[in-house]
Amino acid sequence: MSDSDLPAAPAVTFDSPSGVWFAIEAGRQSGPWSVSALHDRVSAGLVGADTLVWTDGLADWTPFNEVFAADASLRRPLEGQGTLAPPGAEPVVVATAIDPELPGTPPLVEEGRTIVPQPWVRWFARILDMWTVAFVFGAVLAAAGREMPGGQLGDTLAVMLLIVPFEAAWQSSLGTTPGKSLLNVRVRERDGQRLSWPRALRRAIDVWLVGMACGIPLVSLLTMSRQYSALKRDGIATYDAREGFVVTHGTVSRGRMGFLLVLVVVVLTLMVIGAAAATKGGAGL
Numbered sequence: 001m002s003d004s005d006l007p008a009a010p011a012v013t014f015d016s017p018s019g020v021w022f023a024i025e026a027g028r029q030s031g032p033w034s035v036s037a038l039h040d041r042v043s044a045g046l047v048g049a050d051t052l053v054w055t056d057g058l059a060d061w062t063p064f065n066e067v068f069a070a071d072a073s074l075r076r077p078l079e080g081q082g083t084l085a086p087p088g089a090e091p092v093v094v095a096t097a098i099d100p101e102l103p104g105t106p107p108l109v110e111e112g113r114t115i116v117p118q119p120w121v122r123w124f125a126r127i128l129d130m131w132t133v134a135f136v137f138g139a140v141l142a143a144a145g146r147e148m149p150g151g152q153l154g155d156t157l158a159v160m161l162l163i164v165p166f167e168a169a170w171q172s173s174l175g176t177t178p179g180k181s182l183l184n185v186r187v188r189e190r191d192g193q194r195l196s197w198p199r200a201l202r203r204a205i206d207v208w209l210v211g212m213a214c215g216i217p218l219v220s221l222l223t224m225s226r227q228y229s230a231l232k233r234d235g236i237a238t239y240d241a242r243e244g245f246v247v248t249h250g251t252v253s254r255g256r257m258g259f260l261l262v263l264v265v266v267v268l269t270l271m272v273i274g275a276a277a278a279t280k281g282g283a284g285l
Contacts, residue, residue, distance in 0.1 A: 017057055017078060017079065020056065023041070023052065023064075045235075056078070113186070113249060114249055115246065115248055117232070118185075121252075125183045126179060129167060130163055132178045157215045160212060165201070168203075171204070172200040185250075186247070186250070187246070187247050199243070199245075202243065211237065212224065227239075
């Protein structure tokens with residue numbers, strides 16, 4: 001049954017008496033959420049019409065579309081008992097006022113941006129950052145009259161390790177990285193502030209260890225797949241959820257897309273030329 005098949009909802013109170021909501025997402029209990037945070041999760045596709053929700057005033061877990069009407073109002077007034085814990089848990093008495101520090105309160109997101117996860121955009125932004133670090137690394141070595149050490153695998157692992165301090169420095173000083181800036185991705189604290197150096201370094205290390213497994217072949221594919229699943233299921237990577245970081249996306253203009261396309265073509269061309277030169281040099285030995 002869709003919302004259009006149901007009678008129009010009466011004008012009722014928007015929130016529950018306690019202002020605390022829970023949901024069952026992917027078979028797991030999530031929350032507590034404020035009512036605004038709960039609707040943010042609807043917009044992000046994490047909570048659907050049939051998702052079970054609960055708040056003080058509901059006798060049991062109830063499908064979202066049986067609690068809320070299409071205009072986000074409650075279908076019927078809720079008379080709460082002043083409890084926070086959902087059915088099956090030990091009740092906790094709370095005040096009826098909404099606590100602004102309540103876990104799940106929506107993060108401060110700038111107008112025109114969204115918290116809806118875009119895993120592939122984030123992945124490609126990181127690839128661009130790796131290219132930037134590789135270019136800087138190679139330029140420094142060339143200026144010193146040296147070549148990249150370790151062969152192709154060694155080069156990749158070295159760049160992935162070097163990206164940790166580079167990313168932390170970019171995030172704490174500029175508020176973004178080259179790749180994230182081009183693709184309009186931002187990482188912020190929940191209050192909208194940019195990351196401090198210690199916090200930016202902590203996130204960069206977590207991404208390197210937990211998200212990319214230090215770049216170890218095959219293992220990194222497993223860890224990246226795990227984070228991709230977490231993003232699709234929960235709307236946030238495990239390391240961001242643990243530390244409270246908020247990743248938002250903005251619109252990527254046609255100009256940025258055109259520049260990105262040119263950049264990819266140039267980089268791939270240079271890679272082909274470099275590989276051909278290395279092969280020719282090896283054959284001449």
